[in-house]
Amino acid sequence: MTQTSHDRLLIIDFGSQVTQLIARRLRELNVYCEIHPYQNVTDAFLAEFAPKAVIFSGGPDSVMRDGSPRPPKSVYDLGVPILGICYGQQVMMHDLGGKVEAGESHTAEFGRAYVTATDAKLDLLNGWFMDATGREQVWMSHGDHVSEIAPGFEVYGTSKGAPFAITADAERRFYAVQFHPEVHHTPNGATLYENFVRMAGFSGDWTMAAYREEMIAKIREQVGDKQVICALSGGVDSSVTGILLHEAIGDQLTCVFVDHGLLRLNEAEQVVKMFRENYNLNLIHADESDLFLGALEGVSDPEVKRKTIGKLFIDVFQKYADQIEGAEFLAQGTLYPDVIESVSFSGGPSVTIKSHHNVGGLPEKMGLKLVEPLRELFKDEVRALGHELGLPASFIGRHPFPGPGLAIRCPGEITREKLEILRKADAIYIDQIRKHGLYDEIWQAFAAILPMRTVGVMGDGRTYDYALALRAVTSVDGMTADYYPFTHEFLGETSTRIINEVKGVNRVFYDCTSKPPGTIELE
Ligand code: XMP
Numbered sequence: 001m002t003q004t005s006h007d008r009l010l011i012i013d014f015g016s017q018v019t020q021l022i023a024r025r026l027r028e029l030n031v032y033c034e035i036h037p038y039q040n041v042t043d044a045f046l047a048e049f050a051p052k053a054v055i056f057s058g059g060p061d062s063v064m065r066d067g068s069p070r071p072p073k074s075v076y077d078l079g080v081p082i083l084g085i086c087y088g089q090q091v092m093m094h095d096l097g098g099k100v101e102a103g104e105s106h107t108a109e110f111g112r113a114y115v116t117a118t119d120a121k122l123d124l125l126n127g128w129f130m131d132a133t134g135r136e137q138v139w140m141s142h143g144d145h146v147s148e149i150a151p152g153f154e155v156y157g158t159s160k161g162a163p164f165a166i167t168a169d170a171e172r173r174f175y176a177v178q179f180h181p182e183v184h185h186t187p188n189g190a191t192l193y194e195n196f197v198r199m200a201g202f203s204g205d206w207t208m209a210a211y212r213e214e215m216i217a218k219i220r221e222q223v224g225d226k227q228v229i230c231a232l233s234g235g236v237d238s239s240v241t242g243i244l245l246h247e248a249i250g251d252q253l254t255c256v257f258v259d260h261g262l263l264r265l266n267e268a269e270q271v272v273k274m275f276r277e278n279y280n281l282n283l284i285h286a287d288e289s290d291l292f293l294g295a296l297e298g299v300s301d302p303e304v305k306r307k308t309i310g311k312l313f314i315d316v317f318q319k320y321a322d323q324i325e326g327a328e329f330l331a332q333g334t335l336y337p338d339v340i341e342s343v344s345f346s347g348g349p350s351v352t353i354k355s356h357h358n359v360g361g362l363p364e365k366m367g368l369k370l371v372e373p374l375r376e377l378f379k380d381e382v383r384a385l386g387h388e389l390g391l392p393a394s395f396i397g398r399h400p401f402p403g404p405g406l407a408i409r410c411p412g413e414i415t416r417e418k419l420e421i422l423r424k425a426d427a428i429y430i431d432q433i434r435k436h437g438l439y440d441e442i443w444q445a446f447a448a449i450l451p452m453r454t455v456g457v458m459g460d461g462r463t464y465d466y467a468l469a470l471r472a473v474t475s476v477d478g479m480t481a482d483y484y485p486f487t488h489e490f491l492g493e494t495s496t497r498i499i500n501e502v503k504g505v506n507r508v509f510y511d512c513t514s515k516p517p518g519t520i521e522l523e
Contacts, residue, residue, distance in 0.1 A: 005214070006032040006205055006206055006210075007031075007032065007052040007201070007202055007203070007205075008032050008033060008034060008049065008050075008051055008052060009026060009031055009032065009033040009034075009051055009052060009053045009054070009055065009197070009200070009202070010033070010034060010036065010041070010046075010049055010051035010053075010054045010055070011023060011026075011033055011034065011035045011036070011054075011055045011057060012036060012037075012038050012041050012054065012055070012056050012057065012071050012075075012088075013035050013036065013037045013038060013057045013059075014038055014056065014057050014058065014059030014061070014069045014087050014088060014091070015037075015057075015059040015060055015061070015069065015087075016057045016058035016059050016060075016085075016086070016087070016180075018058070018180060018182055018183055019035055019057040019058070020035070020337065020378075021182040021183060022035075022055055022057060022085070022182045022193075023035055023336075023378075024182070024378060025181075025182050025189070025190055025193045026193060026197065027206065027378065027381065028190070029190075029193060029194055029197055029202075029204060030204035030205065030206045030207055031197050031202045031204060031206055032206040033055075034049075034376075035057075036049075038069045038070065038071060039069075041071055041072060041075075042072055043072050043074045046072060046074055046075060046078065051078070051080060052080055052200050052201060052202060053080050053081045053082070053083070053196065053197065053200035053202070054071075054075055054078070054080060054081075054082045054083075055082070055083045055084075055085065055088070055196075056071065056082065056083070056084040056085060056087075056088025056089075056091055056092060057085060057086075057087070057088055058085050058086030058087045058088060058141070058180060059086070059087035059088070060087070061087065062100075062102065062143070062144050063087070063090045063091055063094045063100050063144070064100060064101075064102060064144070069087075069091070070091060070095065071091065071095075073095070076095065076096065076172075076174075080173070080200065081173035081174070081175070081196065081199060081200045082173070082174050082175070083175045083176070083177070083192075083196050084174075084175070084176040084177070085177055085179075085180060085181065085182070086141065086142055086177075086178060086179070086180060087142075088176070089146065089167075089176035089177055089178055090144055090145075090146060092150070092174060092176045093146045093148075093149060093150050093153075093164075093167075093176060095150075096150035096151070096152075096153075096169075096174070097150045097151050098146060098148050098149045098150035098153070099146070099147045099148035100144050100145070100146055100147065101144065101145060101146075101147040102143070102144055103142070103143030103144050103145065108142065108143045108145075108161065109140035109141075109142060109159065109160070109161035109162060109178075110140060110141050110142075111139070111140065111141075111185075112137060112138075112139065112140075112185060113137075113138055113139075113140040113159045113160065113161065113162075113165075113179065114135045114136065114137055114138070114159060114160075115135060115136050115138050115157040115158065115159045115165045115166065115179065116129075116134060116135045116157065116158055116159070117129040117134060117135075117156065117157055118155050118156055118157065118158065120154055120155070120156050121156075122156045122166070122168055122170060122175075123170070123195060123199055124156075124166075124168060124175050124192060124195045124196060124199070125156060125157070125166070125192070125195070126191070126195050127188070127191040127194075127195070128188060128191060128192070136157075136186075136187075136188055137185070137186065137187055137188075138159070138165070138179035138180070138181070138185075138186045138189075139179055139180045139183045139185035139186045140159065140161065140162065140178065140179045140180075141180065142161075142162070142178060145161065145162055145164075145178065146162070146164040146167070146176075146178070149164050149167050150169070152169040152171065152172065153167045153168060153169045153174070153176070154167065154168060154169075154170070155167050156168060157177075159178070159179075162178040162179075164176075164178065165177065165178045165179060166178075173199065173200075175196065177192070181193060208381070208384045208385050208387075208388045209388060211376075211377075211381075211385065212244070212247075212385065212388055212389065215244060215248070215373045216244070216247055216248040218373075219244070219245060219248035219249060219371060219373060220248050220249065222329075222371060223248075223249055223252065223329055223371065225252070226252065226326065226327075226328040226329060227252050227253075227254070227324055227325070227326045227327045227328060227329070228245060228249060228252055228253045228254070228327065228328075228329040228330070228331050228371060229253075229254050229255070229256060229321045229324055229327045229329070229330055229331070229368075230242050230245060230253060230254070230255045230256070230330070230331035230332075231255070231256055231257075231258065231317055231330075231332075232255045232256065232257040232271065232275065232283070233257075233401075233403070234257070234263075234267060234270075234271035234401070235333075235398070235400065235401060236379075236382060236383060236386060236391075236395065236396060236398065237333030237335060237374060237379075237382055238333045239275075239386065239391060239395060240333065240374065240382050240385055240386045240389065240391065241331050241332065241333040241372075241373060241374060242255050242275070242279075242281065242331070243279060243281075243386075243389045243391060244373050244385070244389060245331050245371065245373065246279055246281040247389065251282060253281060253282060253331070254282040254283075254284065254324050254327075255275065255281060255282065255283045255284070256283075256284045256286055256317055256320045256321065257271060257272060257275075257283060257284065257285050257286065258286045258288060258313055258316050258317060258320075259285065259286060259287045259288060259289055260288060260289060260292040260309060260312070260313065260405060261288070261289025261290070261292050261293045261419075262289075262292065262293075262309070262404065262405030262406040262407045262414075262419070263405055263406070264401070264405075264406070264423060264426055264427070265423040265424065265426065265427040268285070268287070272285050274392070274395065278390075278392075284320050286316060286317075286320050288312075288316050291312065291316070292309065292312055293414070293416065295308050295312055296308060296309070296407060296414050297413075297414075298413060299413070299414070300411075300412045300413045300451075302408065302411070302523035305404065305407050305408065305414075305523065306404050306407075306408070306523075309403070309404045309405075309407060310403075310404075313403070314365070318365070318366060321366060321368075327368065328368065328369060329368060329369050329370070329371045330366070330368040330369070330370055330371070331370075331371040331372070331373070332370060332371070332372050333372075333374050333382075334370075334372045334374060334375050335374055335375070335377060335378065335379060335382065336374075336375060336376055336377055336378055337378065337379075337477075339375050383396050383397070397439075397440060399439075399442070399443065399444045399445060399446075400443075400444055400478065402521055406419055406422055406423070407523075408521045408522065408523040409422060409426075409446055409447070409448040409449070409521065409522060409523075410422060410448065410449050410451075411448065411450065411451050411522050411523055412450075412451025413451070417504070418449050418466070421449055421466060421468075421502055421503075421504045421505060422447060422448070422449040422468075424501070424502045425447045425449070425468050425498045425502045425505060426446055426447040428494070428497050428498050428501055428502065429445065429446070429447050429470055429494060429498065430445065430446075432490070432493065432494045432497065433445055433472070436490060438484075438486075438490075441474070441484075442472050442473070442474060442484050443473050443474050443475040443476075443478070443481065444471075444472070444473055444475070444478075444481075444520060445470075445471065445472035445473075445484070446470075446471055447468050447469070447470055447471075447498075448468065448469045448470075448471060448511075448522045449466055449467075449468055449469075450466065450467045450468065450469055450509075452466075452467055453465055453466055453467070454467050454506065454507045455506075456506030456507060458499075458506065463506045464506075465504050465505055465506035465507070466504055466505050466506075466507075467505070467506075467507040467508070467509060468498065468505055468507070468508050468509070469508075469509045469510075469511050469522065470491075470494065470508060470509070470510050470511065471483075471511045471520070471522070472484035472486065473514075473515065473520055475515075475520070478520060480514075480515055480516070481514060481515040481520055482514045483511065483512045483513060483514055486510065491510050494508070495508035
């Protein structure tokens with residue numbers, strides 16, 4: 001639980017796939033909220049958290065199963081508004097004396113559905129049912145359904161499979177909906193949240209300017225007069241972390257930028273310049289490219305590459321950190337999605353597709369305490385905070401770049417020659433994307449150099465040079481992705497530019513694999 005002076009809304013998570021979206025919708029309304037798994041929400045927790053309103057998320061279980069997830073009964077005595085969504089609706093009905101029945105084929109609803117209003121009026125529905133059809137599109141995903149509403153509740157909306165699609169006990173301010181207002185496919189869903197938080201009395205004071213001020217005070221309190229170290233990668237999260245810390249504690253912060261020799265064209269210089277010139281912060285530029293590239297010589301297995309880089313990164317970071325006298329804290333750009341304890345019903349371990357590179361193991365190894373000023377933020381909020389802190393827009397909007405850098409865009413053995421070709425080609429590709437105004441539409445774009453040479457003809461001569469793959473995807477979170485549908489004209493122009501301008505390349509492919517089945521990076 002986080003200390004905050006803002007009114008807070010509690011989301012009790014019953015394991016829905018889309019619980020995080022509820023938080024997103026609320027944050028968009030400048031309302032501070034936290035997601036907690038139902039197992040952690042005890043009477044004592046509720047008393048301490050003191051929510052101004054509560055939302056029950058959806059979930060995959062059935063309230064008729066013994067031992068299925070429940071909130072503590074005391075939640076109904078807090079005197080605050082409660083909104084139950086899908087499974088959360090069924091929990092509320094069941095707990096308060098209504099009835100839920102198992103799904104049958106004619107009552108289960110999955111996907112798009114339409115809710116029609118009843119004659120009764122409800123504050124929660126202000127702005128709903130306004131057009132001529134008198135109905136609203138919603139997203140349903142339920143097997144079980146409520147067959148009898150709890151005493152005190154009234155029906156405000158019905159759908160084909162859910163006669164109690166919207167119900168409420170207006171006096172106690174308990175609201176229950178069978179559909180998911182947080183998803184995109186409930187187009188008017190944000191209005192429900194807006195009405196809900198307005199009725200609960202939230203003032204909408206969760207702004208980035210307020211967050212910045214509070215976080216600075218908090219960092220000062222946590223760190224006191226001690227020294228802090230921070231690993232900068234040049235990415236948005238670590239940059240915002242560094243700048244915020246610098247604003248809070250100035251010279252007590254030292255940032256270490258580990259240059260593993262696997263960065264993009266001029267990237268190291270740009271990052272160092274940006275931080276030294278704009279922010280005047282203590283920055284160690286650790287140029288360790290020889291060390292990394294030496295260790296990677298002859299390595300072609302993707303996992304060995306990743307592990308080699310990950311381990312060396314920790315060793316190098318530790319070496320520099322040891323030189324900073326009295327460092328007691330390590331600052332990290334951990335984000336809220338990494339922090340939320342998710343409710344796992346499957347329980348089984350998921351397979352490792354790739355071992356991701358981060359500084360996760362560092363704090364224990366070095367005996368450092370953590371400072372994580374972005375723990376409460378989603379990625380787009382970090383960008384907003386970056387904006388608030390004056391980070392240049394070109395930095396804030398940058399495509400993600402993986403920790404192991406160009407190593408995983410160079411399948412097979414890594415050589416300096418290949419890296420140089422790759423850097424030049426990648427820069428031209430990104431330049432093309434920017435020139436065509438496509439950069440912000442694309443989640444991530446990069447070139448990769450393939451482990452093969454092919455025959456070509458340039459002028460009157462035979463060439464035997466490298467082939468490149470270009471990749472560009474759209475995505476929301478990197479978990480799934482679609483390849484970007486460039487025009488043939490764009491691809492032709494880009495391929496010509498790369499082959500003409502980069503010595504050592506005579507063929508360019510465009511990767512039109514989505515994820516799944518592909519991954520975004522080639523390794
Ligand atoms: P994949 O290739 O797994 O990538 O589809 C998904 C997203 O994660 C990035 N990525 C990484 N980021 N350390 C990182 O910080 C890593 O080891 C790493 N591997 C992949 C990738 O660039 C994409 O945005």
